Amino acid sequence: MFRSLLRSTTSGSRSVLAGHAALHPSSTLTSQLIAVRLLSTETRAAIQKAVDSSPMVVFMKGTPDQPQCGFSRAVVQIMELHGVIPEKVKTYNVLEDPELRNGIKEFSEWPTIPQVYVNGEFVGGCDIVLGLHQSGELEELLEKHEIIPKIPADAAPNPSS
Amino acid sequence: MPVSVEDLEKTLRSAIKVEYLEIVDESSGCGESYRILVVSDAFEGKGTLARHRFVNEILKDYISQMHAFSQKSLTVKQYQASLT
Numbered sequence: 001m002f003r004s005l006l007r008s009t010t011s012g013s014r015s016v017l018a019g020h021a022a023l024h025p026s027s028t029l030t031s032q033l034i035a036v037r038l039l040s041t042e043t044r045a046a047i048q049k050a051v052d053s054s055p056m057v058v059f060m061k062g063t064p065d066q067p068q069c070g071f072s073r074a075v076v077q078i079m080e081l082h083g084v085i086p087e088k089v090k091t092y093n094v095l096e097d098p099e100l101r102n103g104i105k106e107f108s109e110w111p112t113i114p115q116v117y118v119n120g121e122f123v124g125g126c127d128i129v130l131g132l133h134q135s136g137e138l139e140e141l142l143e144k145h146e147i148i149p150k151i152p153a154d155a156a157p158n159p160s161s
Numbered sequence: 162m163p164v165s166v167e168d169l170e171k172t173l174r175s176a177i178k179v180e181y182l183e184i185v186d187e188s189s190g191c192g193e194s195y196r197i198l199v200v201s202d203a204f205e206g207k208g209t210l211a212r213h214r215f216v217n218e219i220l221k222d223y224i225s226q227m228h229a230f231s232q233k234s235l236t237v238k239q240y241q242a243s244l245t
Contacts, residue, residue, distance in 0.1 A: 069229075071229065071231075109214065110214075110217070111217055111221065111224045111225060111230070112224070112229070112230055122210070123210075124209070124210050124213065125213075126231070127213065127231050127232055127233065128209055128210060128213060131209055132209075
């Protein structure tokens with residue numbers, strides 16, 4: 001479990017995607033039971049490790065190159081817009097790991113995916129990230145944690161000297 | 162049972178005093194995807210994350226049945242400012 005959970009997303013998984021509709025929580029009793037099951041200590045520890053694995057961590061559907069959901073795509077696009085430094089970001093494809101997909105919701109006490117963490121702290125989902133982007137707070141946050149390059153205050157051409 | 166607009170509205174209104182509410186079914190009627198705008202002074206003094214958590218908690222039984230859920234939660238003051 002650890003290996004699959006901690007494997008950062010490098011490739012899209014079509015077989016997992018095919019099961020997408022069938023995993024709808026209301027469709028089967030089993031998946032509902034999974035959703036309400038308490039998070040095991042191991043899963044919690046593994047997710048915590050994932051959250052701490054990088055200054056910015058995104059749990060999403062699909063990969064940055066191939067997002068499998070419009071909300072995940074929106075978050076990736078906002079990140080690209082800000083020019084996040086790739087080495088500072090790690091993404092996890094929840095579609096590749098059902099345990100992570102259910103576990104992360106309970107871990108963050110957040111019902112939807114994507115989920116964004118910065119510096120080990122839960123920032124929010126797509127709505128919140130979009131809101132922070134629009135208000136300018138996202139840039140501040142990313143800059144503060146050196147996830148985007150700092151633009152020095154005196155970056156403007158200086159005529160003196 | 163698909164989630165209906167009425168379910169969401171009733172649950173929200175019974176939990177907080179709602180000044181303005183917009184619920185948009187974005188799933189063409191299958192009840193799997195909703196976008197809502199809630200305006201309430203119950204959000205006063207709460208940050209965005211706290212507001213979203215607050216609404217998520219009120220609607221959690223429905224959100225767990227949906228594929229997608231998107232919200233905007235504003236105070237009356239913020240909503241009025243957004244209109245001008």
